[in-house]
Amino acid sequence: KQEVTQIPAALSVPEGENLVLNCSFTDSAIYNLQWFRQDPGKGLTSLLLIQSSQREQTSGRLNASLDKSSGRSTLYIAASQPGDSATYLCAGYGGATNKLIFGTGTLLAVQP
């Protein structure tokens, strides 16, 4: 059974810091990976999608990479801002179920 772990579970940083969120899969047989942001009580906002033929994607201050051989993905946030405070979820497609399997989430707080 595919399990997705995100490290750290929670992170608090001062404004302006660069930070890295980690996501790892027990089954490296994934072929697409999506990062989401969720504000409290709200829906999921798609940040980046890394498709099977890609190794990374960039959008503004965000960069996500995927290493299928190791079953790991990282989300890099540059020059963090208080508005980046939210829960970040990674989710992978593929494996035996071919469904979107969510990670456990990282709760990020950026202090002004």
Add this chain to the structure above:
Amino acid sequence: DTEVTQTPKHLVMGMTNKKSLKCEQHMGHRAMYWYKQKAKKPPELMFVYSYEKLSINESVPSRFSPECPNSSLLNLHLHALQPEDSALYLCASSQEGLAGGYGQFFGPGTRLTVL
């Protein structure tokens, strides 16, 4: 229009009530999903419709009844719910089915409270 909309935003219902949640997308997506999310947990898949046909039911209790009237609309009919069914219900859509090549896009959710 790159948006998934959900109504209502909030719903409070008693255990004997019948209510419905509604989801709509106008992106031409052919797959639509219902998820349930409890506090501080990731979303859990409930149902998947692909090309307007139910393709996955994750062993959800029959008090939850999905319906896909057309390719843009997805409903979730609720009847005789239990307090433990209180959660955030999320709708999502994707361009195609489970292959996930183009990602899933989520609505803002309906906060359901069962008294």
